[in-house]
Amino acid sequence: MDIAGRNALVTGGAHRVGKAITLALARAGADVFIHYGRSATEAEATAEEVRALGRSAALGSANLTDPTVAGDLIDAATVALGPISILINSASGFPTDTLQDADLNSWRSTQDLSLTTPVFLTQAFADALPQGLGGAVVNVTDVKTATPYRTHFSYIVAKGGLDEFTKAAAVALAPEIRVNAVALGVILPPPGEDDAYAQRLADQIPMRRPGGTDPVAAAAVALVQNDFVTGETIRVDGGQHLV
Ligand SMILES: NC(=O)c1ccc[n+]([C@@H]2O[C@H](COP(=O)([O-])OP(=O)(O)OC[C@H]3O[C@@H](n4cnc5c(N)ncnc54)[C@H](OP(=O)(O)O)[C@@H]3O)[C@@H](O)[C@H]2O)c1
16 A cells, blocks of 8 residues: 555554654655644644645544544544545553452443544444545554553453454455554553663563664554555564563
8 A cells, every 4th residue: 555645543643652653654645633632732743743744734632432432533534634544543541450459440441442442443434434445454552462461451451352353353344444453562661651661671572672663653654555464463572572
């Protein structure tokens, strides 16, 4: 798929990983609708960076713990830019809980944000895709679904669901739409933690450093571009899954 001239929607596109994917798509020639939750200032700054690359950018906020916003978000992006043929499901939380202390409300909210909304955004995206255009979805998941955290229980179950959804959606939506994923390891410190925190985690992995966002963006762009890859997950984890 040639990205040039296409329109993309990136959830959580204002900063960090979502921003890197937004800018990589813009560099490849896409116009981008930047979804944000609370980071309006960062979203506007990222939109300016997209425009500086000579592409169009639009932005809109939605609380993605409410999956019923999915249709409206696809509509808003379509009104702003035209038909959306690339969807990146990057927004997520990283709450701390365990199986022992998980409570129903936060469990539901985590599943909604990190699994149910990506599902219904993908459904709305597929419904809105003009016949013959072809589309690509990339879900942003976590390499730790293979060796789950004890202390981010609700989160890792949601991301495990996203892994399975990636495969199920690839089957359901082929051949018009390809659905793939990037599974991230230590990329950036979590919000509120410093670089030393990320380096301590990275000391345990073969590449011995945090990856930063550029390798994630490169993998996402490659998955969008490759017309014969669907239902695939690229681990961007510095070899973490091997140790
Ligand atoms: N960073 C890593 O090392 C790492 C590792 C493994 C997996 N990942 C995955 O990579 C993706 C991006 O990670 P990140 O570290 O860049 O994420 P992050 O800094 O935690 O940001 C989360 C993003 O999700 C959005 N978001 C959170 N709650 C929302 C809500 N209720 N409604 C709407 N938007 C909401 C935020 O938007 P606002 O700021 O606008 O509110 C933000 O853009 C996530 O899916 C994450 O699970 C990251």
